[in-house]
Amino acid sequence: MNSYEAAFDSKAFLGSAGPGRAVQQFRKNQAIFAQGDEAESVLFLQRGRAKLVVMSEQGKEGVVAILQPGQFFGESGLIGRRRLSTAVALEDCVVTTLANTMLISTLQREPGMCEFFLTHLLKRNCRVEEDLIDQLLNSSEKRLARLLLLLADFSAGDTAKSLPVDISQETLAEMIGTTRSRVSHFMNKFRKLGFINYNGHIEVYPSLRSAIAPDKARLPDGEARSSG
Incomplete structure (x- = not known):
């Protein structure tokens, strides 16, 4: 714990109600806020998981993020913008609402709070950049493998990890920008290769990392080298 945290306990502050902040509970599938709403607060996810969904003017819907406990969301209000997406609870959630x-x-x-908040923003910015690179450069198969690994959130020593919430193939397809049939094809392929298992719930194995390993490039003489 650094000197800032010794003077100000950010986690305790975010985990309790007080002036300008409230603790709310949301049931599974309940909307936390809606795209286009006035953004008068920033939210902190204490418990549970949620998704951020955007809707185009043509009615096309896309899942842009799965939120994990300990994450802020809805920060657009700090710069005077309306909600850019709809937040929906994927399971029962506890959320702290912080008035702007x-x-x-x-x-x-x-x-201490400033450091805590900035660290979150920097981590999320890096994740957005990685997601953009993934969308621009990787195949849909690699994008799916990376998404499953991110959702599984492996720790050192884990031999298998079940996804924290039930996520449909339609949602996975929306998140990586492909069709449900392609996701189904890749999921079957990963299962046959022993990278995942699913029977109503998806279980991911660390061996799935091999599916996102750099492709091999060929030298003129036929020798292989890594493209990375």
Whole structure:
């Protein structure tokens, strides 16, 4: 714990109600906020998982993120923008709602909270960049493998990990920008290769990492080398 955290306990602050902040509970499939709503607060996910969904003017829907406990979301209000997406609980959730004015004053007053919040923003920015590179450069098969590994969130020593929530193949397809039939094809392939198992619930094995290993390039003389 650094000196900032010793003076200000960010996790305790985010886990309790107080002036300008409230703790709310949401049931599975309940909307937390809707795209286009006034963004008067930032939210912190204490418990449970949620998804962020965007809807185009033509009615096309896409899942852009799966939120894990310990993440902020809905920060667009801090720069005066409306909600850019709809947040929906994937399971029962506990959420802390932080009024924009209160959060800004806390960030200005408490270096520990400012550090905690900025760390979240930097991590998310890196994730967005990685997702963009993934969409631009990788095949849909590799995008699916990477998504499953991210959702599984392996720790050192894990030999298998079940996905924290039930996610349909339609949702997986939306998140990687392909069709459900392609996702079904790749899921069957991964299962045959022993990378995953599913029987109503998806279980991921670390061996799935081999599916996102760099492709091999061929030298003129026929010798292989890594493209990375």
